[in-house]
Amino acid sequence: MAVGEASFPAMPAIEGIRLGASMAGIKAAGRRDLVVIELPESTTLAAAFTRNAFCAAPVHVARRHLEAAKPRYLLINTGNANAGTGEQGMLDAEQSCQTLGELAGVAAQSVLPFSTGVIGEPLPVKRLCDALPEALAVLSADGWQTAAEGILTTDTRAKGATTCIEIDGQPVTINGIAKGSGMIKPDMATMLSFVFTDAAIDDARLQVLLRRAVDDSFNCITVDSDTSTNDACTLAATGRGARIDTDEHESRFAAALTEVLVELAQAIIRDAEGATKFVTLEVEGATHRQEALDVAFTVAHSPLVKTALYASDANWGRILAAVGRAPVPDLDVSRIAIDLGEVALVERGGRAASYTEEAGSAVMAESEITIRIHLGRGDTAATVWTSDLSHDYVSINADYRS
Amino acid sequence: MAVGEASFPAMPAIEGIRLGASMAGIKAAGRRDLVVIELPESTTLAAAFTRNAFCAAPVHVARRHLEAAKPRYLLINTGNANAGTGEQGMLDAEQSCQTLGELAGVAAQSVLPFSTGVIGEPLPVKRLCDALPEALAVLSADGWQTAAEGILTTDTRAKGATTCIEIDGQPVTINGIAKGSGMIKPDMATMLSFVFTDAAIDDARLQVLLRRAVDDSFNCITVDSDTSTNDACTLAATGRGARIDTDEHESRFAAALTEVLVELAQAIIRDAEGATKFVTLEVEGATHRQEALDVAFTVAHSPLVKTALYASDANWGRILAAVGRAPVPDLDVSRIAIDLGEVALVERGGRAASYTEEAGSAVMAESEITIRIHLGRGDTAATVWTSDLSHDYVSINADYRS
Structure with a gap:
C-alpha cells in the first residue's frame, strides 16, 4: 500500500557520476540488490549517520573510510543490514570495499559501504563480491532509477527527487535517491539516502549544509518511532559546476537542497509500511x-x-x-x-x-x-x-x- | 482476546465497605455502567492521578473534594470519560456528586467522581443521576465482582486481587479492583483502580505507601504508550482493623499492597487490547x-x-x-x-x-x-x-x- 500516485522523476545526468546495479542474490533471486555509484575525483562528500548505539558494521567502516581518503565509490546492498554481526561484520564490510577497490583501481578506503535489510544475519560477502564486476560493467550516467530500485527493501516505490538552480549564470543540479518504509524515525540521518550535485563546495561547508537540510527533512519524519541501525545520508558534490562560496549562494543552495530532501522524506512517508494516510x-x-x-x-x-x-x-x-x-x-x-x-x-x-x-x-x-x-x-x-x-x-x- | 485463563477471585468483605452498580445507559443499554462504593466514616484515603496535562473533569473535582472533606463515596461511570469537556464537564461532575450526596445524606465533597470511556462527549449527567438510587439500593458488602464488572470499557475480563496478612495477631485484608485495556501507559497512576483495606493507617503514611506501590506496579506497565486523561488509583483504609504504625508493620503492609497492585497491573496487560502475549x-x-x-x-x-x-x-x-x-x-x-x-x-x-x-x-x-x-x-x-x-x-x- 502507498498513499497517492507517484512516478519516478526524470533525473538529469551529473557529469562524472555513474550508477549501476546487479543481482547478488542477497535479497531474493532475480532482483537487483547491489548498487555501485561512481564519483569523480574532484568530489567532496558530507555524511550523516544513525545515532542508534547499535550502529551497523558498514556505518563504522564508512565513517573510518571517510576520514582516511576521498570517496570514489558508494557500495550499497539491500537484503542484509550487516548489523549486530560483531567483528565478522566489520571484516565483511571491509572485504567488500577491498574487492570493489581492486576491480576499480582505487584504494579500499575510497569505497563507502552501506547495507539495509535483515539485522543479525552474516553478510553473504562472497555472493556480494561475485556480483561486483557486473555492477561496474553497467555503470551509466542515467542509472538513477535503476539505483533507486536496487536499494529498496519493503518499499513499494523507487524514490527520487531532483531540482536545478542557477548560480552566477551556471546551472546547478541536485539529484537524490532514498529508500525506507519501516523502522523509520531517523535520528540525525535517514534510512538510506544518496544526494549528488555538480556544485563545488568545500568539505566543512558541505557538512553544515547537509546537517541543516537533514534536520528539516529526514529528521522530521516517523513511521513507527523505531530508529534504524543503518541510517545514512550522503551528499556528494562533484565540483565540476558552479562554486558555492558566498552567503547568498549558500542560502539558495541550502533551500534547493532542503527541497530535494523534504521531497525524498515525504516519499518515504507516502510509502510507509501499510500506509493509507x-x-x-x-x-x-x-x-x-x-x-x-x-x-x-x-x-x-x-x-x-x-x-x-x-x-x-x-x-x-x-x-x-x-x-x-x-x-x-x-x-x-x-x-x-x-x-x-x-x-x-x-x-x-x-x-x-x-x-x-x-x-x-x-x-x-x-x-x-x-x-x-x-x-x-x-x-x-x-x-x-x-x-x-x-x-x-x-x-x-x-x-x-x- | 486475552492471555491465559483468569477467574475473578473470591474477595472477602471489608467491614463497612459496600459496593453497588446500576444501569445508567451511558455505555450501552442493558449493561451496568454506574458503580457506587460506600466507605465507613473512619476511612483514610490516598489517591494517585494521571499526569496527563489534559486531565479529565472528574480528576480535577476528585482532587478538590479530597482536600475539602473525608471521602464517604466513590462514584464511577464507564462509557464517558468526561474529558476535554471544559467548564460544563466540571459542572457535570459536581452535579453527580451533589445528587449522590443528597441521596446518601453526606456532603457533595465527600463524594469522589471517576469516569472512563469516550473522550470529548458531554457527560449524560441526568441519566447518570437517575440511576443513582438503584445503585445505592443494591449496595452490598460482597459486591466486589459486580463493581469490577461495572467499571470495564474495552476490557474482556473483570480484574480483582486480594491478599491477607497478619499484623499483631489481627488479620489485615487488602482488596483491589481495576479496569484498563488500551490507552495504557500510566504515569504516576493507573487507568482506574480502587483498593481497600481494613487496616488503620494515617493519611500521610497511606499516601506514601500508595505512591511507592503504584511506582512498582501500574507505572511499570504499558500497552500502547498512550497515557490516559483519566488515570486514577485510590487506596482506602477503613481503620477498623490492625493499626499500621511501626516500620515493621509498614514494610509488611507495603509488600502485601504491592503484591495486590502488581496482580491488578498484570491483569490489565493480560487483557490488553488484542493481546496474544x-x-x-x-x-x-x-x-x-x-x-x-x-x-x-x-x-x-x-x-x-x-x-x-x-x-x-x-x-x-x-x-x-x-x-x-x-x-x-x-x-x-x-x-x-x-x-x-x-x-x-x-x-x-x-x-x-x-x-x-x-x-x-x-x-x-x-x-x-x-x-x-x-x-x-x-x-x-x-x-x-x-x-x-x-x-x-x-x-x-x-x-x-x-
Missing part, C-alpha cells in the same frame, strides 16, 4: 523548536491517534490526550487549539463550538491530512510528517524479518 | 532505575518488537535496535547481553554463539515470555510488563471511539 503535523506557538518537535512526535507515535487516522475517525480526544502526555512542562491546556485541515477541532482545550462531526469526517476521509496544533506558548513552529497504523503494517512486520 | 521485560545492570525503565519502555513501545512478538518471531535484531535508540548516554553495546526466557540471544552486542533459531522459536511460541536485557553498566534493575501488537489491536482501535 499521509499526515502533516504542524505544531505552532512553542517556546522552542524541540518543544514543538516533542509534541509533534508524541502525537505522531501515538498508536491510538494512528489507528484513528487509519479508521478516518476524527477522534480528537486521542490527539488531545497525546498532546497532554508530551514532555512539555507546565502545559496550559486552556490555550490549546487544534485544527483538522481547515476545520477548527479544539479551542481553549475543549471541542470547538463550531465543530461538527460531518466537517471533521470530511477531512479525515482524505488520504492527505494536516493537523495543526497551536500551543499558545511562544513563536516557534515545527512540522513532522507521519503515516497511519493499519492492519497491513501489522501484517508486514509480523511476516517480514527485518 | 504477556511479556515481562527485565532490564539489569543499569546505573539507576530510570535508565533501566527507559530501556524497558523503549523496547516495550517499539512497534517492530511488538509485531515480532505477535508473530512469535525471535527477531532479536529489533530488540537490539530498540535498546540502541533508548535515551541512554554512552551506551557500550559490546557489554550488552539479552536472554529470551532461558535462552541466551545476544552476548557482547552480537548473536550469542550458542543461540539457535529452534531454541528461540520455542520460547517465542509461549504466550508468556520474559526478555532479560543486561546493560553491564551498574547494579540497578527494573521490570516492565507489556503486550504485543496484533491485528486485533488495530481493529479494536479503528472501530472503537475512545
